[in-house]
Amino acid sequence: METRTASADDAEGMGQVLREIIEHTGRQRPHDASFVMGRYIADSTSIRCTVAVDGSGNIVGFQSLKKAVAGNPYDTPEGWGIIGTHISPKVHRQGVGKLLFSATREAARQAGLEKIDAYIGADNPSGLKYYNAMGFRTYRTPEGIVQKVCDL
Ligand SMILES: CC(C)(COP(=O)(O)OP(=O)(O)OC[C@H]1O[C@@H](n2cnc3c(N)ncnc32)[C@H](O)[C@@H]1OP(=O)(O)O)[C@@H](O)C(=O)NCCC(=O)NCCS
Numbered sequence: 001m002e003t004r005t006a007s008a009d010d011a012e013g014m015g016q017v018l019r020e021i022i023e024h025t026g027r028q029r030p031h032d033a034s035f036v037m038g039r040y041i042a043d044s045t046s047i048r049c050t051v052a053v054d055g056s057g058n059i060v061g062f063q064s065l066k067k068a069v070a071g072n073p074y075d076t077p078e079g080w081g082i083i084g085t086h087i088s089p090k091v092h093r094q095g096v097g098k099l100l101f102s103a104t105r106e107a108a109r110q111a112g113l114e115k116i117d118a119y120i121g122a123d124n125p126s127g128l129k130y131y132n133a134m135g136f137r138t139y140r141t142p143e144g145i146v147q148k149v150c151d152l
Helices: 008-025 033-041 096-110 125-133
Strands: 002-005 046-053 059-067 081-087 115-121 137-140 145-151
Touching (some): 033 059, 059 096
Antiparallel strands (some): 002 046, 059 081, 137 145
């Protein structure tokens, strides 16, 4: 397993990861390659989007790090990082999330961020436990959501 910065060529593989998560959770969300390009790879606020690639060259997960700008959809304070993590259920609990966060944390430090926000569904126990394990703590709880922050 290795990580690298996502490029346009990864959009299809990243969309496949989203489809596998949808199949697993039953929760619909956009997942085609053009959505992935706009939302993760080519977003103007992106600091780094990192993909995890298995030994056969398949993308098994990705993690995006963006800079919070005024009016962002999560109401994250301006200047913080915003993280999002998407890993195929085929490889859950094998350390992929941990590997991705070591790359993201490094990118955040290089970008001079002091804090990273994670916006998690309150009904997503694995997401909550994952971010706890990565050193995030809850700082606010809008309805149905838990927002956690990591101090760098
Ligand atoms: C949450 C998610 C990112 C975790 O990724 P992962 O690759 O399985 O995580 P890792 O294997 O690196 O786990 C790191 C640590 O997180 C914690 N953790 C992760 N998943 C967990 C779970 N289901 N239950 C309990 N602890 C968990 C553990 O402490 C784990 O360390 P350990 O396995 O040594 O005990 C992954 O399940 C996922 O992408 N889910 C779908 C999308 C999602 O929920 N995204 C995040 C919230 S928006």
